Amino acid sequence: MTTTAGPVALPRTPVLRARVDAAVRSAAGALLWLGLLLVTYWWVADGGVQDLGGWTDGLTSLGRVSGLWSAVLLLAQVVLMARVPVLERAYGQDRLAALHRVVGFTSFNLMLAHIVLITWGYAAGRLTAFPGTLWNLTVDYPGMLLAVAGTLCLVMVVVTSVKAARRRLRYESWHLLHLYAYLGVGLALPHQLWTGAQFLTRPAATVFWWTAWAVAAGSVLVWRVALPLVRNVRHGLRVVAVVPEGRGVLSVWMEGRRLEQLGAEAGQFFTWRFLGRRGWTRANPYSLSAAPDGRHLRITVEVVGDGSAALAALRPGTRVLVEGPYGRMSERARTRRKVALVGAGVGIVPLRALADGLDYAPGDAVLVHRYRDEPLFRGELESLAQRRGLRIVALPGSRRAPSSWLPVGGAPADDTRTLLALLPDLADHDVFVCGPGGWTESFTRAARAAGLPDDQMHVETFGW
Numbered sequence: 105m106t107t108t109a110g111p112v113a114l115p116r117t118p119v120l121r122a123r124v125d126a127a128v129r130s131a132a133g134a135l136l137w138l139g140l141l142l143v144t145y146w147w148v149a150d151g152g153v154q155d156l157g158g159w160t161d162g163l164t165s166l167g168r169v170s171g172l173w174s175a176v177l178l179l180a181q182v183v184l185m186a187r188v189p190v191l192e193r194a195y196g197q198d199r200l201a202a203l204h205r206v207v208g209f210t211s212f213n214l215m216l217a218h219i220v221l222i223t224w225g226y227a228a229g230r231l232t233a234f235p236g237t238l239w240n241l242t243v244d245y246p247g248m249l250l251a252v253a254g255t256l257c258l259v260m261v262v263v264t265s266v267k268a269a270r271r272r273l274r275y276e277s278w279h280l281l282h283l284y285a286y287l288g289v290g291l292a293l294p295h296q297l298w299t300g301a302q303f304l305t306r307p308a309a310t311v312f313w314w315t316a317w318a319v320a321a322g323s324v325l326v327w328r329v330a331l332p333l334v335r336n337v338r339h340g341l342r343v344v345a346v347v348p349e350g351r352g353v354l355s356v357w358m359e360g361r362r363l364e365q366l367g368a369e370a371g372q373f374f375t376w377r378f379l380g381r382r383g384w385t386r387a388n389p390y391s392l393s394a395a396p397d398g399r400h401l402r403i404t405v406e407v408v409g410d411g412s413a414a415l416a417a418l419r420p421g422t423r424v425l426v427e428g429p430y431g432r433m434s435e436r437a438r439t440r441r442k443v444a445l446v447g448a449g450v451g452i453v454p455l456r457a458l459a460d461g462l463d464y465a466p467g468d469a470v471l472v473h474r475y476r477d478e479p480l481f482r483g484e485l486e487s488l489a490q491r492r493g494l495r496i497v498a499l500p501g502s503r504r505a506p507s508s509w510l511p512v513g514g515a516p517a518d519d520t521r522t523l524l525a526l527l528p529d530l531a532d533h534d535v536f537v538c539g540p541g542g543w544t545e546s547f548t549r550a551a552r553a554a555g556l557p558d559d560q561m562h563v564e565t566f567g568w
């Protein structure tokens with residue numbers, strides 16, 4: 105342990121881990137750009153730029169390069185969602201989800217551009233010949249029927265992911281449809297094997313593409329299939345007790361073998377499946393609500409739908425399957441000695457675990473607790489305040505305005521000034537924020553305006 109400032113040191117390891125994560129993010133970004141650059145270089149070397157001089161050749165050439173970029177991004181997309189631990193830790197849930205959206209929509213748009221431009225080029229630049237050429241390409245060229253089926257899967261996934269459409273779907277339906285993305289990628293890419301000029305003519309390019317495919321498929325098999333299987337067999341998690349925590353909220357305690365080897369930290373979440381009940385195949389994400397002690401895990405759940413309601417009927421001994429631990433709302437994101445934990449509603453859950461699990465001196469941690477009527481974990485937080493010197497700022501009441509993170513009443517100052525009045529040295533803190541999407545946005549806006557740098561803000565929302 106070394107000191108950065110003040111009476112108690114911020115342990116060296118978290119700072120180091122935050123730096124490693126930042127380095128991983130930079131390396132992952134660089135690798136993706138390198139992949140894009142490499143395929144562009146081969147496209148240029150194959151005369152891609154010269155072809156732009158002619159109308160028909162130009163269309164085909166642009167179609168080729170957009171297809172190559174789309175393929176690289178589609179494979180990157182698969183890796184991003186494969187729950188690769190090093191990426192999970194480096195990005196965290198919210199950043200990964202945002203990245204997934206950007207990369208996903210970009211690769212999809214490029215894929216559409218690829219289809220339109222290539223077909224138009226093969227149709228000698230005549231729009232009237234477009235439908236016939238599309239038909240001929242589909243039926244005459246190897247792998248193209250599969251590619252069409254893959255494209256249709258991806259169209260369905262993207263259409264159902266557009267915000268307006270997503271709001272009308274249940275999470276479960278959306279998630280199930282989303283799994284077709286794997287099928288879509290699997291079917292859409294192989295036509296490269298038979299028809300892709302770059303794939304066929306350059307050994308280096310062939311090696312590049314096979315490696316990229318192998319990495320994407322391997323990541324899914326290892327981290328989405330094999331690792332969860334091994335973990336569940338090894339730890340054999342079971343329910344010990346279900347405890348009511350107040351109106352519409354309950355905690356589930358679980359125990360298992362060698363849980364210290366699970367590598368879970370306070371503030372992280374798992375996806376959970378409780379066997380032996382209807383709908384057990386659907387996994388729901390829940391954060392740990394107590395710092396893991398190597399023997400027990402606890403989650404605390406607000407009843408909002410069928411899945412969460414069913415947890416009240418769980419019997420001791422029920423087998424539990426988990427995937428995780430995920431997320432970077434943990435000590436590993438730490439860069440400062442002081443911490444502020446800011447939560448609203450059930451968003452207090454991971455913060456409750458962090459208030460226990462983080463390393464801090466009395467007076468160096470503050471918990472800002474937004475709730476409507478009754479605070480969750482009142483007794484536990486009071487005991488933490490006494491035991492650890494955690495300062496608690498309670499902000500009860502309904503929201504002042506849809507764009508505000510504050511409750512009604514209190515001083516009429518704006519969101520940013522109130523935040524600075526509560527935490528004058530805000531910029532000296534790592535701030536962990538968790539709550540509903542809209543509320544979290546209001547808070548992070550105020551925190552940014554109050555001068556908090558983004559790399560000191562660690563956010564998780566419970567949305568999808």
Ligand SMILES: Cc1cc2nc3c(=O)[nH]c(=O)nc-3n(C[C@H](O)[C@H](O)[C@H](O)COP(=O)(O)OP(=O)(O)OC[C@H]3O[C@@H](n4cnc5c(N)ncnc54)[C@H](O)[C@@H]3O)c2cc1C
Nearest residue numbers: 275388389390391404405406409410411412453566567568
């Ligand atoms: C990273 C993360 C951590 C979370 N931690 C907690 C926690 O500690 N405590 C807690 O009470 N809740 C937590 N949630 C929210 C919780 O996952 C959902 O409330 C729960 O899955 C709802 O399932 P249901 O079957 O009861 O409700 P449903 O009837 O299926 O849905 C009710 C609402 O919950 C949302 N929802 C459903 N399934 C999911 C899902 N898999 N992911 C995200 N939202 C979903 C739907 O949008 C819907 O609005 C967390 C969510 C995420 C993403």
